[in-house]
Amino acid sequence: MIQCKGVHKWFKDLHVLNDINLQVTKGEVLVVCGPSGSGKSTLIRTINKLEPINEGTIIVDGMDLADRKTDINKLRAEVGFVFQQFNLYPHLSVMNNITLAPRKIRKTPRREAEEQAMQLLARVGLAEKHAAYPSQLSGGQQQRVAIARALAMNPRIMLFDEPTSALDPEMIGEVLSVMQDLARSGMTMMVVTHEMGFAREVANRVIFMDAGTILEEAPPAQFFRTPQHDRARQFLNQLLTPMHGASTTAAA
Amino acid sequence: MLSYHFDWSIILSGTYFDWLVSGLKVTLWLSASGILLSFLLGLCVAVMRMSHIAPVRWVAQLFLEVTRNTPLLVQIFFWYFGSYKLLPTDLNDWLNNHNFEFVAALAALTIYTSAFIAEDIRSGVLSIPKEQLEAARSAGFSYLRSMQYIILPQAVRITIPPLVNQFLNLAKNSSLAMTIGVMELTYQARQVESYTFKGFEAFTAATVVYLALSVVITFLVDQYNNRVLKLHKAS
Numbered sequence: 233m234i235q236c237k238g239v240h241k242w243f244k245d246l247h248v249l250n251d252i253n254l255q256v257t258k259g260e261v262l263v264v265c266g267p268s269g270s271g272k273s274t275l276i277r278t279i280n281k282l283e284p285i286n287e288g289t290i291i292v293d294g295m296d297l298a299d300r301k302t303d304i305n306k307l308r309a310e311v312g313f314v315f316q317q318f319n320l321y322p323h324l325s326v327m328n329n330i331t332l333a334p335r336k337i338r339k340t341p342r343r344e345a346e347e348q349a350m351q352l353l354a355r356v357g358l359a360e361k362h363a364a365y366p367s368q369l370s371g372g373q374q375q376r377v378a379i380a381r382a383l384a385m386n387p388r389i390m391l392f393d394e395p396t397s398a399l400d401p402e403m404i405g406e407v408l409s410v411m412q413d414l415a416r417s418g419m420t421m422m423v424v425t426h427e428m429g430f431a432r433e434v435a436n437r438v439i440f441m442d443a444g445t446i447l448e449e450a451p452p453a454q455f456f457r458t459p460q461h462d463r464a465r466q467f468l469n470q471l472l473t474p475m476h477g478a479s480t481t482a483a484a
Numbered sequence: 485m486l487s488y489h490f491d492w493s494i495i496l497s498g499t500y501f502d503w504l505v506s507g508l509k510v511t512l513w514l515s516a517s518g519i520l521l522s523f524l525l526g527l528c529v530a531v532m533r534m535s536h537i538a539p540v541r542w543v544a545q546l547f548l549e550v551t552r553n554t555p556l557l558v559q560i561f562f563w564y565f566g567s568y569k570l571l572p573t574d575l576n577d578w579l580n581n582h583n584f585e586f587v588a589a590l591a592a593l594t595i596y597t598s599a600f601i602a603e604d605i606r607s608g609v610l611s612i613p614k615e616q617l618e619a620a621r622s623a624g625f626s627y628l629r630s631m632q633y634i635i636l637p638q639a640v641r642i643t644i645p646p647l648v649n650q651f652l653n654l655a656k657n658s659s660l661a662m663t664i665g666v667m668e669l670t671y672q673a674r675q676v677e678s679y680t681f682k683g684f685e686a687f688t689a690a691t692v693v694y695l696a697l698s699v700v701i702t703f704l705v706d707q708y709n710n711r712v713l714k715l716h717k718a719s
Binding site: 306323382 | 629
């Protein structure tokens with residue numbers, strides 16, 4: 233579903249992505265982790281072309297992002313994206329946040345779109361909030377609405393860019409459990425996260441990035457038990473010190 | 485010791501009152517259609533000004549420079565005395581039979597005001613976090629559709645106070661249309677003065693009506709604003 237080959241990206245002199253090669257197959261959950269500044273958020277943003285790349289090939293759902301014939305709007309409609317800061321539309325109710333894209337892009341009739349939205353809201357546990365505005369919701373609730381909004385387009389792939397990093401610890405669990413359900417339903421997912429509990433439980437594979445390169449790629453059991461690189465070991469140790477323990481246990 | 489005798493009765497009833505009322509109607513038409521059209525044109529120019537396509541940006545920039553940096557009166561004269569030389573004869577004849585003064589004044593007011601509105605809306609758009617555009621684009625909306633459904637509705641809401649100012653300016657500037665013979669409120673007040681020499685009464689009446697018009701516009705926009713803000717407090 234997702235294929236990156238020899239991807240390079242520079243921000244001026246900074247080599248933010250250095251020869252990235254990866255593949256995500258249908259129904260797979262790939263977790264990308266690494267210290268901040270390692271390029272993981274940039275990487276996931278290249279998958280739906282929010283960030284352009286300088287070199288290499290990215291093929292998503294059979295469409296080459298660099299190909300002039302690829303309709304990028306059409307491709308983005310097939311790829312759900314969940315942001316760290318939720319980015320709900322503040323001027324629209326929860327219902328309209330979810331139904332806007334299906335109604336305007338897919339031309340789904342309003343009634344049908346709203347029925348589907350109610351199902352999605354029930355799925356993320358927020359059916360009673362359909363008439364609320366984003367400013368009236370907690371961070372965790374906003375992020376669950378954002379997930380429902382992305383799902384409303386019936387995407388073939390879901391991308392998550394640090395979906396719980398902006399949340400208070402007690403809200404992380406509710407978002408992760410929605411994501412876990414989604415993974416169980418067979419959704420193809422690529423998730424940038426520090427939640428190692430989620431990675432261990434849900435991921436099929438874990439990628440560890442540092443300084444723009446993929447240092448390690450392994451199934452979670454292997455990655456957590458026997459990390460190959462010093463940088464990965466350091467990273468895991470830091471996450472597992474008591475100071476950070478709260479968020480990792482909440483995830484598990 | 486005043487030698488002037490106030491006589492309010494002449495402007496409160498009879499022919500002169502009717503003149504003022506007919507002037508007010510023209511002023512209302514000119515202001516209302518000017519506000520609507522300049523808002524729409526301002527939106528278009530604002531979006532063009534922020535386009536990714538350089539020539540589109542240049543056209544918008546040129547438009548803004550020319551319209552903001554020339555006097556409105558000159559623009560009114562341009563549309564009234566200048567523009568018809570460029571139009572085909574048939575259209576000219578038709579316009580001359582259909583209140584060309586009004587059309588020329590409306591065009592000048594609309595174009596002039598739209599430049600200021602465009603800049604206000606643009607600064608509103610710039611204050612919307614760029615993540616909103618990313619969210620819209622990542623959902624599959626094109627740039628223009630993102631603007632239409634997500635960015636502009638938010639930008640216009642926070643631009644309302646400066647927009648009210650532009651609307652008020654337009655309503656007040658509509659008095660300049662008298663110079664090309666549009667029979668609006670100021671024109672009629674001048675007429676009343678010419679016929680009666682009651683300049684104080686005539687222009688006091690005009691002043692009160694313009695004041696009332698401004699208060700009404702401010703009130704209407706405030707009502708709209710409050711209704712909208714109640715729904716979504718700025719988050």
